[in-house]
Amino acid sequence: MAGDFHTRQDWITLALAFSVWFAHFMIVWSISIAFPGMAAGRWLALPVTLAAFGGLWWLWRRRQDKTLASVSSLSVLIAAGAIAFSTLSPLIG
Amino acid sequence: MKSETGFDHDLYRLFPTHRPRPEGEVEELERIWENPKGWGLLTVVNNNYIGFFYVATAFLFFLLAGILALGMRVQLAAPLLEVLPQDTYNQFFTMHGTVMMFLFAVPMVEALGVMLLPQMLAARDLPFPRLSAFAFWAYFVGGLSFFASLFVGLAPEGGWFMYPPLTSIAFSPEINADFWLLGIGFIEISAIAGAIEIIVGVLRTRAPGMTLDRMPMFAWAMLVFAVMIIVAFPSVILCTLLLEMERAFNWPFFDPTRGGDPLLWQHLFWFFGHPEVYIIFLPAAGLMSMMVSTVARTPLVGYRLNVLALVATGFISFGVWAHHMFATGMPRVSTGYFSAASMAVSLPAGIQVFCWIATLAAGKIRWSTPALFIVGSIVVFTMGGLTGVMVGMVPFDWQGHDSYFIVAHLHYVLIGGMVFPMFAAFYYWNGMTSKNALSERLGRWIFWLMFTGLHITFLPMHLTGFMGMPRRVYTYLPGRGFDVLNLISTVGAFVLATGVLLFLVDLARRFRFTTDEDAGNVYGGGTLEWLPTGMYSTRSIPLVRTREPLWDDPDICDDVAEGRYFLPNSATGLRETIITSPINAEPQYLQLMPGPSAWPLAAAFFTASFFLSLTVQGYLFAAASGVIAVACTLRWLWETDRPVAQTTADIGAGITVPIAITGPSSHGWWALNTLMVVMGMIAIMAVFGYLYLFGIHPEVWIDPPPVPQTAGIVALLALALVASWGSRRWLAARQAGTFAGQGPWIMSALAAILTAGALYWDITGWQQAGLDPVLTGHGAIVAGLLSLQGCTVAIGLLMAAYLGYRSGRGLVLAPASVTLDIVARFIAYVAVQGMGFAILTRLFPGS
Known part of the structure; x- marks a missing residue:
């Protein structure tokens, strides 16, 4: 794994990427219990997911270390994968 | 490297220094850091002693909870046995789970942190030694009092997660549940105190040059562990408070007939309860990463990937709590989110396992006792992890819920993920605290007895669970196919216990506690805890240039012992350590540290007395204890903010730093912020409870x-x-x-x-x-x-x-x-x- 790993921004990106995942998780879950068994509980999750991907895209653009194997890149990718995986639930649930 | 604080990195070239140090510096350090003897040991605050007391107490609770498990296995050895009456059995399984989770697992990893971290980071001590002492004594007094409830038949009996309405006043009118609610709430305060200490210690007391990128994996793991405690434990403190208020004042938080909801307890409890598993596992994983590297005699493969996995696990573990509630009838889409997160969290755990395997494959393994426990841990933890993915699937969970399959799964995860690494660590780091190394021959016997005992005990439980045997039943009918499997499990439990007993024999024969004549670096580790140390930690605090300084710089031990690095003496004539910046560990200022004191012990004792008196409804005595506890705490704090005449100090090679600063750069500022995060989390969870109850019963x-x-x-x-x-x-x-x-x-x-x-x-x-x-x-x-x-x-x-x-x-x-x-x-x-x-x-x- 490459990367300088010494800058504050690496760690901020890491923490923010997983914070985006957590915020997305809590919001879509709250929607699902606010609208149990209703279509709104599923459809409202999609704009939240798009917003979360938007946040991750912003983090991706402002990385200092652009290599794929850096801490910041991998954290954004893992968070994106976890969000996409979660979103399967309203799509097919 | 860019400077974080304005510190000139060229100054690092001055180290190691070459001029001989003045005579008498070591003697002065020894005098300043000397600890009281005899009964005075009760007042020590130094991490060498507090860490050892902590580890010993946590291990005592492991043994006590293990004895309870043996009692349960005897009761279940054959159908319709009456070795333990039903009520006693209920108390046994509740206390076994509670003691293992709250009094053994979390305190043990915290204890290892208190004991090992200052040496690994080459700090003189953790930044708040009296807080460490308070955390230990609160845990010791509170834990023993809580356990003693078993001997008077007042132990809790609602299972380790104490679900209402079973534990509400209607169904548990005696004070058994109160022992759990007040006892655990109190002990968690101790865990949070330790976590604050660890966060500030890891981020602010590392040796100069030990950037985040060069930090030992255990320190990384303890940092994530402590942050998780800060976020998760407030939730359990809140729910124990709410249930206690419901029981004491009849406020219906969990009573659905009056607009409460019992599922609120489950949400609050599991928001803590599932991260708790990772809170236990991550520090053990940190220990594993360090030991794997040493036994394979090669640097850890994927250091940064491992760090990323630790952080990812820490985050994602907060999105899995409701997978314990799949059987409660949650909306289908909700269960889908938790199912997805439960599977996702296995990925970072898998990354760590693959890093360990790759390290073992890349190096040349020396098959010592720690190596056996490490490999055993990887096997057992992986087996438990795989069944975890199975129960993460909703349809499977509906079938396996509350059956012995779950008992098997959680024991594979916890023993593989925490107990085996702990035994490996006992052997590996024993040389730091004992005059003699433990026996390698006995160690191998211990490993194989525990490894085989574990499988004989818990592998059949997968089958008893599949066959429909529910957990937490004190007996079962004959002729249902459970008899033989249960008998095998009981035999296995005694094989496992024999392994632990043999370990006690090894300890009795070989272990002799010491702080200065230790057996040393038996397995050849490359990190700073193996530098020559005294009560003051290292003579001088080294400049760290690599992740395994002892492997990369053969002269570092001599240079440190000769005082050729930072702080080779006491710059103020008091106990002190260097506070460094959080990312690049650049020297910032000198912290003055308090010495031995009886006040943390007294504060802990009377705080425990306060909670215990509340439990037995001795309100007057509780009030008196509370007042004395507050007075003791204030008296302890009185000495910690001492105005000093000296404003700067030379920390070596002519580098001068300020003494005891305030504001955002100070370690006290960080500690208070961490405490406010704890209080904020309690408030956030209470707000969640408000919104949740409104959603359920508007x-x-x-x-x-x-x-x-x-x-x-x-x-x-x-x-x-x-x-x-x-x-x-x-x-x-x-x-x-x-x-x-x-x-x-x-x-x-x-x-x-x-x-x-x-x-x-x-x-x-x-x-x-x-x-x-x-x-x-x-x-x-x-x-x-x-x-x-x-x-x-x-x-x-x-x-x-x-x-x-x-x-x-x-x-x-x-x-x-x-x-x-x-x-x-x-x-x-x-x-x-x-x-x-x-x-x-x-x-x-x-x-």
Whole structure:
């Protein structure tokens, strides 16, 4: 794994990427219990997911270390994968 | 490397220094760091002793909980046995789970942190030694008192997660449940105190040059562990408080007939409960990463990937709590989210396992006892992890829920993920604290007995679970196919116990505690804890240039012992350590550290007495104990903010740093912020409870008090904020080193009084609106929020009075006082929390 790993921004990106995942998780879950068994509980999750991907895209653009194997890149990718995986639930649930 | 603080990195070239050090420096360090003997040992605060006491106590609880498990296995060896009566069996399984989770697993990893971290980071001690001592004694006294409830038949019997309504006053009218609720709530305070210590210790007391990228994996793991404790444990503290209030005052938080909901308990409990598994696993994984590297004699493969996996696990583990609630009838889409997160969290855990396997494959393994336990741990943990993925799937969970399959799964995860690494660590780090190394021959016997015993015990439980045997039943009928499998499990439990017994024999024969004549680096580790040390840690604090300094610099041990690095002496004649910056570990200032004291012990003892007296409804004695506990705490704190004449110190090679600063760069500022995160999390979880109950039972919500009154309360609290800020500005405006008069503390006291006034107005407003905490869940949760605010207001008033007393003694000096800084900022927090609560409860959902 490459990367300088010494800058504050690496760690901020890491923490923010997983914070985006957590915020997305809590919001879509709250929607699902606010609208149990209703279509709104599923459809409202999609704009939240798009917003979360938007946040991750912003983090991706402002990385200092652009290599794929850096801490910041991998954290954004893992968070994106976890969000996409979660979103399967309203799509097919 | 870019400087983080303005420190000139070229100064690092001065180390190691070459001039000989003056005579007598080591002797002075020994004198300063000397500990009392005999009964005086009760007053020690040094991490060498406190860490050892902590580990020994946690291991004692492991043995006690293990004995309870053997009792249960004997009872289940054959159908319809009556070795343990039903009630006693219920107490046994509740205490086994509770003690293993709360009194063994978390304290053990915290204990290992207290013992190992200062040496790994080459700090003189953790930054708040008296807080460590308090955390240990609170745990020791509280834990033993809690365990003793078993001997008088008053142990809790509702299972380790204590679900209401089983544990509500209607179904558990005796005080057994109160022992759990108050006992665990108290012990968690100890865990949080330790976590604050560890966060500040890891981020601020690393040796110069030990950037985050060069930090030992155990330190990384402990950092993530401690942050998880800060976020997760407030939830369990809150839910134990709510259930205790329901039992004591009949406030129906969890009673669905009056607008409460028992599932609120499950959400709050598991928001803590599932991260708890990772809280236990991650430090053990950190230990594994360090030991794997040594036994394979090669650097860890994928260091940064491992760090990323630790952080990812820490985050994702907070999105899995409701997979314990799949059988409660949650909406289908909700279960899907938790199922997805439960599977996702296995990915970072898998990354770590693959890194360990790759390291073992890349190196040349020396098959010692730690190596056996490491490989055994990987096998067992992977097996448990795979069954975890199975129960993460909703349809499978519906079938396996509350069966012995779950018992098998959780024991594979916890024994593989924590117990085996712990035994590996005992052998690996024993050389730091014992004159003799433990026996390798016995160690191999111990490993194989435990490894085979584990499988004989728990592998059949997968089958008994599949065949439909529920957990937590004290017996079963013959002829259902359970008999043989249960007998095998019982035999296995005794094989496992034989392994542990043999370990005790090994300890008795070989272990001899020491702080200066230790057996040393038996397995050839490359990190700083293997430098030559005394009670003061290392003679001089090395400059760290790589992740395994002892492997990369053969002279470092001699250079450190000769005082050729930082702080080769005591710069102030007091206990002290270097505080460094959080990312690149650049030297920032010198922290003065307190010495031995009986006050943390006394504070812990009377705090435990307070909670115990509450449990047995001895309210007068509880009040007296509470007052004494507060007095002891304030007396302990009195000495920690000492004005010193010396303002700067030479920390080696002519580098000069300030002494004991305040503000955002100080370690005290970090600690208070961490404490406020804890309190904020309690508040956030309480707000969650408010919104949750409204979502479930909106029909019991009444109209809030009028809006102008709310505006008045918020205005009072805003004034409190201004007054607390003004007190700090007042002090800062005075001439440095002079006494600032009584103005600053009066401003702080005014702020505290304003928060109390706002609270009074809030309470009376709700009373006039007709809210009754006994009648509805709405009343209960609003009263709960007001009680929470009341506690923080009371603490704020107490702190303001303490500040006033210090000010009266002329101890609040300009331009900044640590005590005033802490008091003012705490009161500001109280004001902000009060505003949040008032606005939420009075404007949402509105009339």
